[in-house]
Each structure stands twice: as structure tokens, then as C-alpha cells.
Amino acid sequence: MAPVGETVKPTPTREVLSRAQARAALIPDCMVEARRLANTVIAGWHGRRKRGIGENFWQFRPYVDGESLTNVDWRRSARDDHTYVRDREWEAAHTVWIWADLSPSMMYKSTLALVSKESRALVLMLALAEILARSGERIGCPGIMEPIAARNAAERLATALMHHAATGGLPDTRMIRGNSDIVLFGDFLDPVDDVMARLGPLARRGLGGHVVAVTDPAEEVFPYAGRTEFTDPETGERITAGRAETLKDDYARAWAANRTALADNLRHLGWSFVPHRTDRLASEALVAVHMYLSGMPATLAREPGR
Structure with a gap:
């Protein structure tokens, strides 16, 4: 059970509608923040570029024995007596599915946090959708929105x-194929x-996965x-500790073990893991996910438990 402190109460069935209304009121502000966040990192975004059939030049690279000589750029090769191939960029749109956990546990916000987990997950989700849309990618949200390739995909996702x-x-x-x-954005x-x-099962079907633990x-x-x-926001179960400070060391070990095990298991699937705390800048998590999607090591992602 996660420590949720004194501010989170059980969420009975009758409050489901009010939670949905609260989230609907939150999303417009999240969309504004998402666009601002996307603009701070968009300069470094170039999509997941790779060699393939297309019209746009991508790069020069050294010729490899066995390649067709028709791919050689003789003008570039003549400059320094090396043989270079002119690569073009693959232009087929890629499909990226984005999902955020909107269950009751995500509503939690302690006095140490800047925003709730739900708010941060929504901002990251919509900011990533905004960046991907500008890059011409197809964006979908399982159970909520079918994949589309449109400049206003993030806005359409927010409405959905x-x-x-x-x-x-x-x-x-x-x-999802x-x-x-x-x-995936959630607290996990x-x-x-x-x-x-x-x-x-998703990994075994060939999906590339990226988990952002908010x-x-x-x-x-x-x-x-x-x-x-302590109250579990999902079940309403309560536990009372007479001296909560005596639980801290055991809790810290259990927390670190959980995060490490999750990261290790995801790594074995070939998936990435980005831990993110709501007292940190949202751009840190967004940049890390961007780098993973681009096929680069996300050096800005912090280690589990930090």
C-alpha cells in the first residue's frame, strides 16, 4: 500500500462522476501547460529518423563493401578521397500509443509536491502527443482514441x-499491433x-514500450x-501507525526493491523505464522519453529510487 497521508479519502462509487468532472475541469489547464512544455524541448526533437525510401536527405555515411554503387555520392566522395553514400530518410509515419493511469491513486498530492500525480501524467501525456504530432507521427490512446496523424492530435486527445x-x-x-x-504514464x-x-504480453507482440513512473x-x-x-485510495482500506517514523527504514528498503525490480523486469523486455517525481521539472521526464523514442540512451533519466 502506498503512503497517502491524511489528505486522501476513500473514493466510493458515488464520487466517480465528480472525479470525472474534476478531471474534465483540469484538462484545459493541462493542455496549456503541455504546449508550453512541448515548446521547451521541440528544438531538440527530430523524430525517430532512420534510413529508407524517401525524398529528404538525411546524412552522408561511409560506403560499405557489397552495397550498390548507384548509392554512392561521387561529388561528396571526391572531396577527401573517401567513398560516401547519400542516405535518404524513411518517411513512413510511425504509430505511438499513449496512455495515462487516471485511477484514484493518481489524484494524490502531498505538501512536498508541486502538482498531483494525475495532473503531471496528463501534462506529460499531452506534451508528448503535441511533439509527436508536429513530427508527423500517428498517435493513439488505447480505449480512448484511434491512431490519427494530425497537427491537432494532442487537442483531440485532450477532448477525448x-x-x-x-x-x-x-x-x-x-x-495494438x-x-x-x-x-505508459502512471505510478505503477x-x-x-x-x-x-x-x-x-504487449512486449511479446513486438511493441516497443516506455514506462514513466510518476x-x-x-x-x-x-x-x-x-x-x-494511511488510506488506500483504491479500496478505502485504512492502516493506523502509532509511531510512523519507526516504519521509515523498512519502507525505504521495500520502495527501492520495488523500483529496482520493476526497472530490471522492463529492461529484460527491452523496454525503457523513467522514474519521475512530481517535485521535479516535467521537462526532465519528457526529454528522457523523447530520447528513448529517438533510439538514443536517455542519460537524463534518473536511476530507480532517486
Whole structure:
């Protein structure tokens, strides 16, 4: 159970509608922030470029024995007595599926955080959609929006989210085929075996996966002391600790073990893992995901548990 402190109450069925209304009110502000965030990193975005059939020049590279001589750029080769090939860029649009966990646990915001986990996940989701749309990629959201290639894809996704009921756990993903990427935003606080039971089948179908674990700083540093009541926002279950500070060391070990195990299991699938806290800049997570999607090592992504 995640430490949720004193500010989160159980969410009974009758509050589902009010939560949906609250999220609908939140999304316009998230869209504004997402566009601002996208503009801060768009200068470094060049899509997931690779060699292939197209009209646009991409790069010169050294000639490799066995290649057709018709690909050689003789004018460039004559400059320094080396043989170079002129590569063109593959222009086929790629499909990227984006999903965010909008279950009750994502509404949590401690006094240590800048925003709620839900708000941060929505901003990151919409900012990534904005960048991908500008790059000509096809964007979809499983269970919410079919893939589209349009400049206003992020805005259309935001509208679809406003009219969609809250989701807990991955929706139906049978429509997602291989040769696509899927980016998942959530807190991923369930047991690692349960998480991998949901994600493993996607990887085996050939999807490239990228998991962004959005957490509140209080969920990592455990700042509680004295008599504290913890409430599970998903089930309403409560646990009262007489001296919460005595749990801190055991909790820290369990937290680190969970994050490390999740990262290791995802790595074995060939998927990336980006831990992100809501007291950090949103651009850090967005840049890390951008680098993974571009096929580059995300050196700005922090290690699990940090």
C-alpha cells in the first residue's frame, strides 16, 4: 500500500462522476501547460529518423563493401578521397500509443509536491502527443482514441479524455499491433509481478514500450511521524501507525526493491523505464522519453529510487 497521508479519502462509487468532472475541469489547464512544455524541448526533437525510401536527405555515411554503387555520392566522395553514400530518410509515419493511469491513486498530492500525480501524467501525456504530432507521427490512446496523424492530435486527445470515464489499469490493447511504440504514464505501485503480467504480453507482440513512473515525493521519502492514518485510495482500506517514523527504514528498503525490480523486469523486455517525481521539472521526464523514442540512451533519466 502506498503512503497517502491524511489528505486522501476513500473514493466510493458515488464520487466517480465528480472525479470525472474534476478531471474534465483540469484538462484545459493541462493542455496549456503541455504546449508550453512541448515548446521547451521541440528544438531538440527530430523524430525517430532512420534510413529508407524517401525524398529528404538525411546524412552522408561511409560506403560499405557489397552495397550498390548507384548509392554512392561521387561529388561528396571526391572531396577527401573517401567513398560516401547519400542516405535518404524513411518517411513512413510511425504509430505511438499513449496512455495515462487516471485511477484514484493518481489524484494524490502531498505538501512536498508541486502538482498531483494525475495532473503531471496528463501534462506529460499531452506534451508528448503535441511533439509527436508536429513530427508527423500517428498517435493513439488505447480505449480512448484511434491512431490519427494530425497537427491537432494532442487537442483531440485532450477532448477525448474529458469525455472518458476514469480508468484503473490498462484498457483493451488487442487492437495494438507490433511495430508500434506504447508510452505508459502512471505510478505503477502494484506488485511488480502484477504489473509485468499486464505488460509482458504487449512486449511479446513486438511493441516497443516506455514506462514513466510518476510518483509523489512523499511516496519515496516517507516524511511521516507520530500517529498517522494511511488510506488506500483504491479500496478505502485504512492502516493506523502509532509511531510512523519507526516504519521509515523498512519502507525505504521495500520502495527501492520495488523500483529496482520493476526497472530490471522492463529492461529484460527491452523496454525503457523513467522514474519521475512530481517535485521535479516535467521537462526532465519528457526529454528522457523523447530520447528513448529517438533510439538514443536517455542519460537524463534518473536511476530507480532517486
